[in-house]
Amino acid sequence: MTGEMPQAPQVDLRSDTVTHPTTAMREAMASAPVGDDVFGDDPTVIALERRAAALLGKEAALFVPTGTMGNLVSLMAHVPRGGEVIAPAESHVFNDEAANYAVVVGAGLRPIAETEDGTPPVQSVVGAIQDSTDPHCPITSLVVVENCHAHTMSRPISPTYMRELRSSLIDGLPIHVDGARLFNAAVALGMPVSDLVADADSATFCLSKGLATPAGSVVVGSKAFIWRARRARKLVGGGMRQAGILAAAGLVALADGPDGTVARLANDHAMARRLAEGLAQQDGIVSPGHLAQPSGALLDPQRVVTNFVLFAVAGGLTRRAAYLQALRDHGVGMVSYPHGQIRAVTHLGIGEAEIDRALEASAKALAETAYH
Numbered sequence: 001m002t003g004e005m006p007q008a009p010q011v012d013l014r015s016d017t018v019t020h021p022t023t024a025m026r027e028a029m030a031s032a033p034v035g036d037d038v039f040g041d042d043p044t045v046i047a048l049e050r051r052a053a054a055l056l057g058k059e060a061a062l063f064v065p066t067g068t069m070g071n072l073v074s075l076m077a078h079v080p081r082g083g084e085v086i087a088p089a090e091s092h093v094f095n096d097e098a099a100n101y102a103v104v105v106g107a108g109l110r111p112i113a114e115t116e117d118g119t120p121p122v123q124s125v126v127g128a129i130q131d132s133t134d135p136h137c138p139i140t141s142l143v144v145v146e147n148c149h150a151h152t153m154s155r156p157i158s159p160t161y162m163r164e165l166r167s168s169l170i171d172g173l174p175i176h177v178d179g180a181r182l183f184n185a186a187v188a189l190g191m192p193v194s195d196l197v198a199d200a201d202s203a204t205f206c207l208s209k210g211l212a213t214p215a216g217s218v219v220v221g222s223k224a225f226i227w228r229a230r231r232a233r234k235l236v237g238g239g240m241r242q243a244g245i246l247a248a249a250g251l252v253a254l255a256d257g258p259d260g261t262v263a264r265l266a267n268d269h270a271m272a273r274r275l276a277e278g279l280a281q282q283d284g285i286v287s288p289g290h291l292a293q294p295s296g297a298l299l300d301p302q303r304v305v306t307n308f309v310l311f312a313v314a315g316g317l318t319r320r321a322a323y324l325q326a327l328r329d330h331g332v333g334m335v336s337y338p339h340g341q342i343r344a345v346t347h348l349g350i351g352e353a354e355i356d357r358a359l360e361a362s363a364k365a366l367a368e369t370a371y372h
């Protein structure tokens with residue numbers, strides 16, 4: 001074989017999925033007791049599922065390989081064929097999971113536009129519920145909330161919204177939270193993670209983003225729901241055998257002591273704010289112009305409350321591509337994001353030195369692409 005090995009940028013702000021497992025995680029993985037989890041006898045998976053269910057205040061949990069599979073098996077467990085899912089228009093479930101709601105679940109999806117805080121107005125959600133007595137209509141079967149809501153700078157969604165949503169929905173219509181970054185929301189809002197899903201029937205959260213494990217997500221809900229989700233996981237090929245090796249890293253992530261990776265998310269949020277404050281000073285960096293963030297205005301660092309910075313460069317898409325390439329040439333990775341935006345995400349590998357290096361690289365990239 002010829003060709004160079006692809007290399008990650010030295011300062012990698014493309015996503016919080018680029019984190020490597022901590023030393024404590026690697027040690028726990030090496031010595032984890034394991035069994036065949038499809039037979040239900042992997043003690044480390046069972047311990048992780050119990051820990052996750054307790055933390056999120058639900059009866060039961062299920063370990064799955066990815067966040068996408070967590071959302072998929074949740075939809076399969078809640079939604080019948082021909083059912084309809086109500087979800088935010090910018091949500092991952094609608095835009096970024098290869099239309100699995102249609103292909104695998106056999107459901108329709110009714111997208112509802114969010115406001116700038118990431119929440120579809122409750123009245124719009126209620127208005128989208130179909131008439132279950134009319135045979136023309138799909139059966140509204142699930143409402144999805146994304147927390148944090150990625151496309152609004154990864155804003156945390158408050159329990160107040162969840163309570164209002166729950167009390168406005170007809171009885172028996174379940175709510176699922178795509179909580180890929182639910183722990184970021186809990187840390188940003190300074191409240192237990194269980195408060196954020198108290199009014200939801202089910203939730204998925206990812207261990208392999210800011211929490212830094214190599215793989216894995218967890219679904220939580222009632223015992224009956226988790227049984228259906230477990231069956232759905234098998235159907236889509238997600239039943240893993242000695243999965244305790246992976247679950248062991250998740251147990252470290254969720255531990256209370258110094259090895260746990262939840263409390264340290266506050267540092268990622270501080271680093272994202274530092275990046276936004278620096279970028280906002282640079283001529284040519286503008287607000288993303290999306291979801292009520294005025295186009296062409298200065299970037300508002302106050303909007304950064306978790307680990308995402310979304311911004312744009314003046315000059316449009318050609319300059320964006322050139323700016324991203326120039327950043328990369330200076331050792332810094334960021335990615336393009338929908339609606340002409342650029343995304344930078346902080347995580348375990350990013351401290352003040354990396355942010356300062358990213359700001360220097362951005363200043364150079366702006367100067368080098370000023371002709372665009």
Ligand SMILES: Cc1ncc(COP(=O)(O)O)c(C=O)c1O
Nearest residue numbers: 066067068069092150178180206
């Ligand atoms: C909001 C949201 N939900 C779900 C997922 C899916 O997670 P995974 O990449 O583990 O499938 C992601 C991944 O980036 C996400 O950002």
